[in-house]
Amino acid sequence: MGAVSAFSLNRTIAGLALGALLLTGCGSSLDENGGNGSGDGRSDGTVKIGLLVPLSGVYAPIGEDLRDGFQLYLDEHDGKLGGRDVELVTADEGEGPQTGVPAAQKLVTQDRVTAVAGVVNSATALGLRDFFDESEKPLLIANAGADDITGTRKSDYVWRTSFSNGKVSAALGPTVAEEAEGSVYLIAADYAAGKEMVAGFRKTFEAAGGKVAGEKYTPFGTTQDFQPYLSAIRKSGAKAVFAFYAGAEAVSFVKQYKQFGLAGRTPLYGTGFLTEGGVLAAQGTAAVGVKTSLHYSTQLDSARNKEFVDAYTEKAGKSPTVYAVQGYDTAGVLDTALAEASGDSGKALVEALRGIGSINSPRGTWKFDADHNAEQTYYLREVRAEAGTAVNTVLGELG
Amino acid sequence: MTTYLVSVLNGLAMGSLLFAIALGLSLVFGMMDVLNLAHGAVYLVGAYVAVALVGDGAGVAPFVLSVLAAAVAGALLGGLLATLTRATPHHLDQALLTLGVALVVAEVLSAAFGNDVHSIAAPAPVGGGVTVLGETYPVYRLLVIGFGAVLAVAVYVLVERSPLGSLIRATVADRAMVAALGVNTGRVLVGVFAAGAALAAVGGVLAGPILGAQPGLDEKVLLLALVVVVIGGLGSVRGALLGAVLIGQVQALGTALLPEYAPFLVFAAMALVLLLRPAGLLPARSAVHA
Numbered sequence: 001m002g003a004v005s006a007f008s009l010n011r012t013i014a015g016l017a018l019g020a021l022l023l024t025g026c027g028s029s030l031d032e033n034g035g036n037g038s039g040d041g042r043s044d045g046t047v048k049i050g051l052l053v054p055l056s057g058v059y060a061p062i063g064e065d066l067r068d069g070f071q072l073y074l075d076e077h078d079g080k081l082g083g084r085d086v087e088l089v090t091a092d093e094g095e096g097p098q099t100g101v102p103a104a105q106k107l108v109t110q111d112r113v114t115a116v117a118g119v120v121n122s123a124t125a126l127g128l129r130d131f132f133d134e135s136e137k138p139l140l141i142a143n144a145g146a147d148d149i150t151g152t153r154k155s156d157y158v159w160r161t162s163f164s165n166g167k168v169s170a171a172l173g174p175t176v177a178e179e180a181e182g183s184v185y186l187i188a189a190d191y192a193a194g195k196e197m198v199a200g201f202r203k204t205f206e207a208a209g210g211k212v213a214g215e216k217y218t219p220f221g222t223t224q225d226f227q228p229y230l231s232a233i234r235k236s237g238a239k240a241v242f243a244f245y246a247g248a249e250a251v252s253f254v255k256q257y258k259q260f261g262l263a264g265r266t267p268l269y270g271t272g273f274l275t276e277g278g279v280l281a282a283q284g285t286a287a288v289g290v291k292t293s294l295h296y297s298t299q300l301d302s303a304r305n306k307e308f309v310d311a312y313t314e315k316a317g318k319s320p321t322v323y324a325v326q327g328y329d330t331a332g333v334l335d336t337a338l339a340e341a342s343g344d345s346g347k348a349l350v351e352a353l354r355g356i357g358s359i360n361s362p363r364g365t366w367k368f369d370a371d372h373n374a375e376q377t378y379y380l381r382e383v384r385a386e387a388g389t390a391v392n393t394v395l396g397e398l399g
Numbered sequence: 400m401t402t403y404l405v406s407v408l409n410g411l412a413m414g415s416l417l418f419a420i421a422l423g424l425s426l427v428f429g430m431m432d433v434l435n436l437a438h439g440a441v442y443l444v445g446a447y448v449a450v451a452l453v454g455d456g457a458g459v460a461p462f463v464l465s466v467l468a469a470a471v472a473g474a475l476l477g478g479l480l481a482t483l484t485r486a487t488p489h490h491l492d493q494a495l496l497t498l499g500v501a502l503v504v505a506e507v508l509s510a511a512f513g514n515d516v517h518s519i520a521a522p523a524p525v526g527g528g529v530t531v532l533g534e535t536y537p538v539y540r541l542l543v544i545g546f547g548a549v550l551a552v553a554v555y556v557l558v559e560r561s562p563l564g565s566l567i568r569a570t571v572a573d574r575a576m577v578a579a580l581g582v583n584t585g586r587v588l589v590g591v592f593a594a595g596a597a598l599a600a601v602g603g604v605l606a607g608p609i610l611g612a613q614p615g616l617d618e619k620v621l622l623l624a625l626v627v628v629v630i631g632g633l634g635s636v637r638g639a640l641l642g643a644v645l646i647g648q649v650q651a652l653g654t655a656l657l658p659e660y661a662p663f664l665v666f667a668a669m670a671l672v673l674l675l676r677p678a679g680l681l682p683a684r685s686a687v688h689a
Binding site: 057058060061064216218219222223224225227228229231232234235247248251252255259260261262277278279281282283284 | 402
């Protein structure tokens with residue numbers, strides 16, 4: 001082909017490459033569910049609940065676990081919450097606010113649900129805050145971890161059954177300060193959650209006398225090769241590493257940590273998302289020895305948890321994750337609140353949520369604090385290989 | 400300093416994989432004038448073949464088997480795509496058609512394997528690490544570099560020095576003349592398409608122990624392969640090699656030296672090449688050279 005056509009063709013693909021780059025940014029979300037728009041969610045026997053979880057995009061595995069946990073609770077209670085039949089309307093949250101916010105608005109305005117539960121993405125949760133606050137509908141956050149959701153941007157109508165980023169990592173600080181034989185390197189994905197995780201950890205870690213060898217944030221979502229960062233860690237002379245990654249990045253990071261010879265020499269700590277569920281399954285034995293903090297592990301030794309693990313495994317065909325427990329507990333919280341509430345209005349439900357007391361969960365007992373955040377025990381977990389499978393063994397409770 | 404040398408090594412491993420993946424895209428585009436946006440999906444098929452056959456259980460036999468299975472699956476998919484795209488002469492139609500195929504394949508894979516991240520174990524004998532310049536380096540990545548070198552030489556010999564290669568080059572240069580000699584040119588073009596797709600699928604298996612398999616990886620890989628093709632020049636084996644090695648180094652050294660700008664450097668490199676050498680660094684000059 002001649003130089004001229006090669007030139008224009010080359011421009012064509014360059015354009016297409018850019019187009020593909022833009023395309024990857026916007027996931028598609030089509031409502032599979034037309035919604036008839038009728039009904040006000042309070043016909044006598046039934047109550048309408050909206051479940052907003054990602055069923056497409058990178059967060060889909062978390063969304064599926066949340067949904068399965070929620071569904072398990074319903075199945076165990078004959079499909080009833082607060083003694084009433086539940087009509088569950090599920091909507092796809094997608095990857096970010098551009099899909100999550102309209103989906104939530106549709107649940108409230110078109111489907112007229114009594115309350116919405118779910119939300120994995122923190123930006124979506126923060127984007128929804130004003131809408132739920134103004135329309136006086138309860139929003140039960142079952143995963144999104146941004147500190148602000150129950151911090152500076154808290155609302156009477158927003159309650160969180162999961163965790164806040166800073167608290168999960170803060171729980172680990174004193175332990176690492178005590179166990180590490182020198183300075184500790186901090187590394188996390190470069191986005192809000194990564195920064196909050198590191199900030200929370202650093203605060204309690206330094207308060208307990210720990211020394212930081214270095215702090216590094218890696219580009220979020222695009223880092224596949226951690227070798228340059230791992231070399232930097234080695235060069236810093238750090239005696240231990242604290243890391244926050246989730247999903248595909250957690251798999252790559254932990255596997256490469258082992259491949260490049262740091263595992264076994266420099267202990268790796270992190271928040272539990274580093275070695276949870278499908279991520280741990282993909283890491284396999286490469287993750288052995290990684291110590292993390294989280295509010296749940298399948299290995300928790302309580303009758304309540306064993307019962308839950310058995311029921312969930314039978315239903316979903318795989319072990320539960322922290323996300324499944326969060327979905328399960330969200331349904332449990334709604335069950336109690338709906339039973340106690342004097343009517344279906346947002347105000348009545350929120351009043352009932354305030355008086356809900358402690359919740360008996362597979363993760364242990366927990367309750368809402370004054371900011372509507374989950375106040376719970378965090379556990380120190382270590383990945384161990386049991387019969388060839390890696391599991392998060394519980395070493396003890398954290399502060 | 401040694402840190403950067405290890406990064407260079409890493410860039411070479413990544414470059415080898417990119418070469419295997421981008422080569423098919425470049426040849427198909429340069430020779431058949433077909434823009435195959437399903438190339439990333441073919442790669443992902445290869446990666447999931449490895450998930451199914453290798454998974455966590457490591458061993459040489461299953462790994463070799465999955466390389467062969469991926470090659471067959473890739474060739475079949477490539478043959479299908481060649482047949483489909485030959486019926487649609489316009490670039491935009493081809494782009495839409497192959498993009499549609501890519502979406503369908505990705506959705507089928509996600510339905511079959513779920514949305515979780517899967518990792519693929521390197522074969523047991525090369526699963527460990529060796530000490531290179533005082534740092535532990537995975538043996539598997541060194542093998543990938545070796546594979547890239549062997550592949551580059553093999554493709555060069557095949558296209559430049561073999562009778563089959565001259566047939567391919569002749570078909571590209573003047574299809575009507577070759578047809579007049581009694582050769583079924585359609586078969587040659589489908590063969591090139593299938594071989595390119597097979598190579599991409601094999602790349603999916605070989606990249607498995609490094610990049611794993613997950614939904615969305617097809618888009619990332621396609622994007623990188625397109626950048627390699629733009630930088631190297633269309634339809635050129637040497638261009639694909641140069642582009643792949645360059646992008647591998649830009650990624651590896653970019654992350655080591657300028658971590659904040661690393662994700663953007665790859666595209667900056669592409670923009671620079673487009674400005675200075677719009678046809679790519681080593682374009683197929685008359686489509687006769689490889």
